[in-house]
Amino acid sequence: MKVFLISFLTVLTMFDSCQVLSQSQGVEFQNLSWEQALEAAKKQNKFLFVDVVRSIKDAAQKSDFDKQVDKAFSVDSLAGLINDNFLSIKMDMSSEEGKTFGPKLQMLMYPVYVFYNAEGDQIGNSNSYELVKNPGEFIDKVYHAVQKGELKKENNGVIDFLGNKDSSWESVLERAVKEKKPVFIDAYTTWCRPCIQMDRDIFTLNEVADFHNKNFINLKLDGGKTYGPELVKKFGIRGFPSFIYVDAKGKVIHSDSGFKEKDA
Incomplete structure (x- = not known):
């Protein structure tokens, strides 16, 4: 897999001068289903x-802005960056497949460009406005998607979470006493995009998973089920995801919330 390093100045020059650059055939979109694309x-x-x-039908009606998008995608440097690192497809959200694909957007609003790894995990996103109006940031997102994808290849960590539907709060504290460890609570909801991102991008990092498995009893708390609402109230949780660290007596040691990078 080949990654192009392009400076911001180079990107701006590339797009400002695209009328004099040689044009390629552009980004090579393939006519594949989601499942076929993953396999390929x-x-x-x-x-x-x-x-x-x-809808593909609507996309066929080219506006002036759509033509600018096509022009940007036809620049050799950008097309090469995408074609060398990605297999590209279009997803028609008005189709039956689009309806099935919907949850994979993880609450992103379309039209949108989404980068995935070959396992179907999101590794980045952008949009046509950014491509045309701020190509430097678009290129940066492509590059970081590749970096994130490569990082995910190297990490397959799993935090050994208990679930609040499989245990009681009392049994979690009893285990904490027995194993002489504090408790890490990942409070989440199924509709929370940052919660999904933590699960797929941070908790899977070997360093994060190993640290929590070694030092804590880990509880993944669905804030809307079983004793979830009770603990949400008890710990004053006001948003998701929230991360609560408590001792074996249930006393809060540390708390935080929102998407967090590895070091945090």
Whole structure:
């Protein structure tokens, strides 16, 4: 897999001068289903670039802005960056497949560009406005998607979470006393995008998973089920995700909330 390093100045020059640069055939979109694209990406050792549109039929009606998008995608440097690292498809959200694909957007609003690894995990996103109006940031997001995808290949950590539907709060504290460890509570909801991102991008990092498995009794707390609402009230949780560290008596040691990078 080849990654292009492009300076911000180079990107700006590239787009400002695109009328005099040689044009390629552009980003090579393939006519594949989501499942076919995942399989092909694995075989080719590539990531996925998905252009999520309201409908293919509407996208065929080119506005002046759409033509600017096509022009940007036809620049050799950008097309090469995407084609070398990604298998590209379009997703028609007005189709039956689009309806099935919907949850994979994880609450992103379309039209949108989404980058995935070959396992179907999101590794980045952008949009056509950013591509045309701020190409430097778009290129940066492509590059960081590749970096994130490569990082995920190297990390397959799993935190050994108990679930609040499989245990009681009392049994969690009893285990904390027995094993002489504090408790780490990951309070989440199923509709929370940052919660999904923590699960897929941070808790899977080997360093994070190993640290928590070694030092804590880990509880993944669905804030809306079983004793979840009781603990949400008890610990004053006002948003998700929230991270509560408590001792074996249930006393709060530390708390935080929102998406957090590895070191935090």
